[in-house]
Amino acid sequence: MRINKLGLAVIAVAATVALSLTGCAASDGGNDNIVSVNGSEPQNPLISTNTNEVGGGLILDSIYAGLVYYDEAGTPVNDMAESITSADNITWDIKIKSGWKFTNGEDVTADSYVNAWQYGAKLSNAQLNSYYFDAIEGFSYDTDTELTGLSVVSPTEFTVKLSSAQSDFPLRLGYSGFYPLPQAFFDDPTGFGEHPIGNGPYKLESDSAWKHNVDITLVKNPEYNGGRKALNGGLNIVFYATLDAAYADLLSDNLDVMAGIPDAALTTFEGDLGDRAVMQGAAVFQSFTIPQRLAHFGANEEGNLRRQAIAMSIDRVQIIDKIFNGTKQPASDFTSPVIAGWSDTLAGADVLTYNPTKAKELWAAADAISPWSGSFQIAYNADGGHQGWVDAVTNSIKNTLGIDSTGAAYATFAEFRTAITDQSIATAFRTGWQADYPALANFLTPLYQSGAGANDGQYSNDQVDALFTQGNSAATLDEANKFYQSAQEILLKELPAIPMWYGVTNGGYGTKVSGVKFGWNSVPLLHSIIKQ
Amino acid sequence: MFSYILKRALQAVPVFFGTTLLIYFMVFAMPGDPIVALFGDKGVNEAVAEQLRARYHLDQPFIMQYLIYIGGIFQGDFGTSFSGQPVGAILAQTFPVTLRLATIAVFFEMVVGIGIGLVAGLRKGKLFDSSTLVVSLLLISVPIFVIGFVLQFLFAIKLGWARATVSGDATFSELILPGIVLATIGIAYIIRLTRSSVIETTGQDFVRTAYSKGLSSGRVVRFHVLRNSLIPVVTYLSIDFGILLVGATVTEGIFNVPGVGRTLYQAIIRGEGPTVVSFVTVMVLIYLVVNLLTDLLYAALDPRIRYGK
Numbered sequence: 001m002r003i004n005k006l007g008l009a010v011i012a013v014a015a016t017v018a019l020s021l022t023g024c025a026a027s028d029g030g031n032d033n034i035v036s037v038n039g040s041e042p043q044n045p046l047i048s049t050n051t052n053e054v055g056g057g058l059i060l061d062s063i064y065a066g067l068v069y070y071d072e073a074g075t076p077v078n079d080m081a082e083s084i085t086s087a088d089n090i091t092w093d094i095k096i097k098s099g100w101k102f103t104n105g106e107d108v109t110a111d112s113y114v115n116a117w118q119y120g121a122k123l124s125n126a127q128l129n130s131y132y133f134d135a136i137e138g139f140s141y142d143t144d145t146e147l148t149g150l151s152v153v154s155p156t157e158f159t160v161k162l163s164s165a166q167s168d169f170p171l172r173l174g175y176s177g178f179y180p181l182p183q184a185f186f187d188d189p190t191g192f193g194e195h196p197i198g199n200g201p202y203k204l205e206s207d208s209a210w211k212h213n214v215d216i217t218l219v220k221n222p223e224y225n226g227g228r229k230a231l232n233g234g235l236n237i238v239f240y241a242t243l244d245a246a247y248a249d250l251l252s253d254n255l256d257v258m259a260g261i262p263d264a265a266l267t268t269f270e271g272d273l274g275d276r277a278v279m280q281g282a283a284v285f286q287s288f289t290i291p292q293r294l295a296h297f298g299a300n301e302e303g304n305l306r307r308q309a310i311a312m313s314i315d316r317v318q319i320i321d322k323i324f325n326g327t328k329q330p331a332s333d334f335t336s337p338v339i340a341g342w343s344d345t346l347a348g349a350d351v352l353t354y355n356p357t358k359a360k361e362l363w364a365a366a367d368a369i370s371p372w373s374g375s376f377q378i379a380y381n382a383d384g385g386h387q388g389w390v391d392a393v394t395n396s397i398k399n400t401l402g403i404d405s406t407g408a409a410y411a412t413f414a415e416f417r418t419a420i421t422d423q424s425i426a427t428a429f430r431t432g433w434q435a436d437y438p439a440l441a442n443f444l445t446p447l448y449q450s451g452a453g454a455n456d457g458q459y460s461n462d463q464v465d466a467l468f469t470q471g472n473s474a475a476t477l478d479e480a481n482k483f484y485q486s487a488q489e490i491l492l493k494e495l496p497a498i499p500m501w502y503g504v505t506n507g508g509y510g511t512k513v514s515g516v517k518f519g520w521n522s523v524p525l526l527h528s529i530i531k532q
Numbered sequence: 533m534f535s536y537i538l539k540r541a542l543q544a545v546p547v548f549f550g551t552t553l554l555i556y557f558m559v560f561a562m563p564g565d566p567i568v569a570l571f572g573d574k575g576v577n578e579a580v581a582e583q584l585r586a587r588y589h590l591d592q593p594f595i596m597q598y599l600i601y602i603g604g605i606f607q608g609d610f611g612t613s614f615s616g617q618p619v620g621a622i623l624a625q626t627f628p629v630t631l632r633l634a635t636i637a638v639f640f641e642m643v644v645g646i647g648i649g650l651v652a653g654l655r656k657g658k659l660f661d662s663s664t665l666v667v668s669l670l671l672i673s674v675p676i677f678v679i680g681f682v683l684q685f686l687f688a689i690k691l692g693w694a695r696a697t698v699s700g701d702a703t704f705s706e707l708i709l710p711g712i713v714l715a716t717i718g719i720a721y722i723i724r725l726t727r728s729s730v731i732e733t734t735g736q737d738f739v740r741t742a743y744s745k746g747l748s749s750g751r752v753v754r755f756h757v758l759r760n761s762l763i764p765v766v767t768y769l770s771i772d773f774g775i776l777l778v779g780a781t782v783t784e785g786i787f788n789v790p791g792v793g794r795t796l797y798q799a800i801i802r803g804e805g806p807t808v809v810s811f812v813t814v815m816v817l818i819y820l821v822v823n824l825l826t827d828l829l830y831a832a833l834d835p836r837i838r839y840g841k
Contacts, residue, residue, distance in 0.1 A: 043570065043802070045616040052572060126583035128570060141579055193616050212617050212625065213798075214700035214790045240697075241798070244681075245788040248696035251689045383801060414803050415564030421576050453577065
């Protein structure tokens with residue numbers, strides 16, 4: 001008798017718990033034309049001037065149309081812009097197409113752009129992309145100011161006055177920071193970040209389209225009239241905690257398009273997917289930086305010799321083969337092969353080729369100036385999968401130069417970046433750059449110009465700065481690129497960063513979709529995917 | 533009985549303050565500045581970073597940050613994540629999912645573990661008994677992520693019987709595969725626990741008495757052997773339930789389950805103090821409740837145990 005009562009009690013408790021937990025029922029409807037793609041939970045509210053990472057960027061690029069967009073090759077194509085012209089690379093006249101609307105019915109006018117940019121640049125709004133507007137006249141990093149360089153001429157025309165000549169300004173305008181924002185945003189910025197309203201090829205399916213940490217569903221915006229008209233019914237961007245989980249879904253045809261391949265599958269994915277595997281160049285540059293404040297690595301003869309010796313003592317080809325299964329490309333400059341102006345024939349680029357004999361000679365020459373002592377370490381963040389290649393690189397240096405060399409791990413990215421930013425780090429450290437817009441300048445000026453935002457090694461060279469300025473004010477991009485290449489030839493001698501390799505875009509797609517292409521920035525061109 | 537429950541509930545109060553303070557301090561002491569990490573590789577705009585620190589109270593001394601946080605909790609505000617979502621909403625969204633997952637896992641542990649353990653214990657030394665010992669040893673020694681990946685590959689990718697990952701709704705049927713993975717190690721322990729406990733009970737006088745009374749062996753096993761063997765198993769199961777509720781990070785990662793473990797892991801990586809502390813605090817409270825329930829369950833199982841008057 002007793003046991004029955006107990007058994008009943010257990011079952012009753014179990015049943016109540018179970019029932020109380022099954023709040024929601026499955027509701028997978030028949031939306032067959034919705035393409036699913038992997039993404040990650042946005043780190044910030046979905047506001048164009050405050051999104052600087054790929055998770056949020058993928059969504060914003062789908063729901064907004066800016067002045068230009070980038071095609072597969074990274075060439076800017078006018079989206080909302082009618083024309084972008086300048087006589088002197090300082091004052092730019094921008095005309096936009098009329099008749100465009102945000103999905104809440106508001107017209108997209110010159111004001112939508114100017115107000116968004118003013119908001120993004122204003123210091124007290126604390127927008128992560130504020131630095132994007134620093135070329136515009138009136139920008140300040142220290143106080144709240146107006147961008148005096150922006151003025152509205154008519155609802156379809158505005159002018160932008162820059163504080164100095166920038167030949168690649170139109171190239172930047174496809175970046176998400178430059179998207180327009182509707183009045184609805186300024187009325188309620190907090191609510192807007194949760195329910196963004198755009199003017200692009202897609203819009204949010206409903207008010208509850210963004211399920212945090214789960215997915216976001218976008219549907220085709222029929223009113224969008226630009227060059228990125230969606231060929232599918234919509235997108236389901238699924239947030240995965242790991243690439244491995246996404247890859248399992250891709251293999252079981254639960255996921256249509258995947259950007260990135262997990263490390264564990266790098267050797268097998270081309271076999272698994274056949275011609276549905278994607279591998280192409282990426283606008284990603286990876287390096288490590290030896291700050292000039294370190295002993296023996298100053299901005300002098302000895303420092304240059306040592307940096308060159310280290311650059312030559314690394315067998316990039318073998319490391320790429322062994323550690324990355326060939327999914328990187330050895331660096332021959334400071335940019336990326338997918339960018340116009342990239343070169344593998346710069347004078348001095350041989351410093352990036354493995355040459356143990358020459359490396360030893362250079363190191364010995366440096367020792368003649370001041371004898372080496374101590375250990376050469378490269379720091380990295382342990383949460384980013386960098387240990388393998390850092391160990392391989394330091395081993396290569398150790399074996400070639402006969403000095404002690406090891407990796408130095410920081411537990412998290414936050415800890416690592418803090419040590420770099422406050423300059424407390426006392427070793428070399430890994431660095432990398434993913435381009436915001438497809439231009440040589442974007443790989444160079446933010447990293448190596450004196451005092452630039454991402455100049456982690458505090459490098460400074462007047463000659464390089466002068467060449468950057470000349471490049472910025474050149475009349476054409478080709479002309480500008482010549483200056484940037486000359487600047488790189490100096491960089492190859494002084495090596496403010498030791499170039500390692502270029503990233504490669506890996507990805508794949510399922511059997512239900514076709515027309516999958518990946519853009520210059522490693523992101524699939526979602527609008528052109530067709531689902532059966 | 534009720535005074536006992538009340539006493540236990542009161543004990544939870546200092547535990548609540550102690551854990552929140554401790555966890556908050558640990559997050560605070562974590563090296564690295566989460567605001568710097570928000571800027572990625574792109575270089576930090578110091579003025580903007582200052583504004584953000586002020587917004588998340590990160591510019592305040594530790595004790596002020598903690599008091600602001602605790603003050604918020606008593607007004608029902610658990611703080612906000614960097615993506616602007618209230619932590620309370622994240623809690624409400626993820627805990628039911630993990631609770632469902634843990635329930636499924638414990639269900640499998642109970643049915644499979646006790647069932648096999650009982651049979652093995654009754655047939656001590658026979659082939660069935662020795663083979664379950666080998667299999668359970670195998671399950672205990674294989675790491676859970678191996679089991680997870682293998683079952684995922686087999687059942688989802690090769691055979692297509694289940695979804696490889698869990699959808700946003702995380703329904704019961706989708707959670708069965710991850711639930712089994714989560715249950716495997718527990719099953720192995722419960723088999724062994726039940727088996728040895730059954731063997732011990734079978735040798736007791738009251739079991740012999742029951743047999744000599746002329747009861748059928750089915751009745752003896754059900755009413756005398758099994759019931760008296762369950763106390764250590766129930767202890768293990770409830771502790772395991774508590775652990776499953778808070779520690780399914782690996783399995784949740786493999787099957788992309790939008791539950792507590794995955795969210796907490798991400799929050800730790802991003803250095804989101806309020807999210808981490810709120811999650812851990814709720815975990816501690818759940819653990820306390822599960823513990824109390826276990827103690828009460830003893831009384832039901834064993835009439836010799838009585839609480840209070």
